[in-house]
Amino acid sequence: MVPSTAVPVRFEMLDTTLLLSSIVSSLVPRGLLIKYFVRADKLGFFHTYPDRGGPFKSILEAQEAIDSYHVVQRKIMCMDGLSDEERSVRYALYWHHTGTRKHSAEALAASGTLHRTEELVKALLDKHNEDNELAGDLAYQLEDIVTHKSCFDGKGCIYRSYSHFNMTMKTKGADANKDLYFAEVMCMRGDYEAHVLTCICMVKPDDNGECHVCGVDMKHPTHDEYNHGRPKLSRRIYCDSVGDDLFEELFAVRDEAWLKAEEARVRRMIKEGKEARRHRLEVQNIGGGHGKRNTYIIPARR
Numbered sequence: 001m002v003p004s005t006a007v008p009v010r011f012e013m014l015d016t017t018l019l020l021s022s023i024v025s026s027l028v029p030r031g032l033l034i035k036y037f038v039r040a041d042k043l044g045f046f047h048t049y050p051d052r053g054g055p056f057k058s059i060l061e062a063q064e065a066i067d068s069y070h071v072v073q074r075k076i077m078c079m080d081g082l083s084d085e086e087r088s089v090r091y092a093l094y095w096h097h098t099g100t101r102k103h104s105a106e107a108l109a110a111s112g113t114l115h116r117t118e119e120l121v122k123a124l125l126d127k128h129n130e131d132n133e134l135a136g137d138l139a140y141q142l143e144d145i146v147t148h149k150s151c152f153d154g155k156g157c158i159y160r161s162y163s164h165f166n167m168t169m170k171t172k173g174a175d176a177n178k179d180l181y182f183a184e185v186m187c188m189r190g191d192y193e194a195h196v197l198t199c200i201c202m203v204k205p206d207d208n209g210e211c212h213v214c215g216v217d218m219k220h221p222t223h224d225e226y227n228h229g230r231p232k233l234s235r236r237i238y239c240d241s242v243g244d245d246l247f248e249e250l251f252a253v254r255d256e257a258w259l260k261a262e263e264a265r266v267r268r269m270i271k272e273g274k275e276a277r278r279h280r281l282e283v284q285n286i287g288g289g290h291g292k293r294n295t296y297i298i299p300a301r302r
Contacts, residue, residue, distance in 0.1 A: 023194045024123040027063055029070040031077055032099055035116055036066055037123045037195070041130060049119040073099025085270055092266045103254040103262070117148060121165065124185060124197040143168040146180065151213040151229055162186045162227050164214050166203070180219060184226045199226040 024039045027048070037049040038059070045055035046062045052069050056062040067074070077099045079087050093102060100107040122142050129139040147166040165183040184199040201224045209220030212229035220226065254262070 023188070023196050024120065024127060025195070026193045027059075027066060029066050029074060030063075031074045032070060034070065034073075034098055037116065037120050038062060039123045039127050047123070047126070049116070049123040070099065085274060088270045089263075089267055092270070093263060101259065103252060103259065105253050108253055118142065118145060120185070120195060121145065121167070121183070124183075124195065125169070128197055128200060137171055140169045140171060143170050147214075147218050149214040149218055151227075160187045162198075164211065164218055164220070164226070166219055182219065182221050182224075182226070186227075199224055 024037050027036045027038055028034055036052070038046055039049075040046050041055065045057065046059060047055050048062050048066065052062075052065045054062065054065065056065065076090065076094055079090065082090070094100065095102060095107055098107065125140050125142055129135065134140060145165060145167045148163060150161055150163040152161045163185045165181075165185070167181050167183065168179070169181055180203050182199070182201055182203045183197065186196050186198050188194040188196060199221075201221050203219045203221050207219060207222045209222050209224075209226070210228050211218065211220050211226075214220070214229075
């Protein structure tokens with residue numbers, strides 16, 4: 001994941017001139033928080049990661065393609081005209097950020113769509129290939145991300161955060177080699193996400209570059225320039241994967257019978273809760289003298 005306080009925004013806010021530079025930005029479907037990365041090639045066409053067709057002539061076309069792909073999920077999370085009870089059911093049964101049914105195969109597949117680290121790296125590599133005229137069999141392709149760490153250095157920086165990667169790559173049509181590569185990606189400050197590949201190089205077995213953030217699991221180059229982090233000020237904001245127990249609880253795929261039974265249970269609980277609240281309100285109204293006249297009892301003579 002590439003953490004950032006910047007927000008993926010609508011295409012209307014994107015600066016086309018800036019997009020035509022060496023950055024990769026992001027888009028989300030309207031009403032959802034599924035993140036897509038976008039790059040512009042030298043001819044001005046836009047490419048989405050993951051691929052949703054294209055290349056597109058404009059950001060508007062790219063946005064429309066993404067929206068069309070998620071039309072079902074967007075419809076599910078559209079609450080216009082629904083009763084409060086039905087809204088509660090939707091919120092209980094569906095992930096609001098992806099519009100997928102909890103514990104479904106679709107929800108599992110979408111569980112990594114908020115932060116598509118691999119898609120970001122692929123977009124940046126394609127941008128790097130084009131900028132350096134690495135075409136055909138010379139173009140680099142991502143094989144595997146071995147290690148990934150991210151950092152926020154606090155205020156006073158030109159960037160919001162940066163990420164370090166160790167990864168393996170291959171050239172088009174060839175098997176992955178055993179060489180390990182280092183890459184640094186910065187998320188720049190601004191009104192929207194703008195990711196830049198600031199360093200990419202092969203790391204040798206004896207490389208032991210300094211970094212105050214990543215630790216011993218990440219191999220850094222010795223002679224290339226990259227961000228070493230701020231001693232004592234740098235703090236890691238990379239989130240490890242959730243534990244097996246929590247993952248099972250949140251994303252375990254259930255069969256159709258279980259999903260139907262769970263929906264029936266949720267609807268029953270919400271209905272019972274609604275009836276219980278109505279009953280408490282009636283009791284309160286009676287107790288306050290709004291529903292029933294109090295009876296006056298004549299005290300007994302002594």
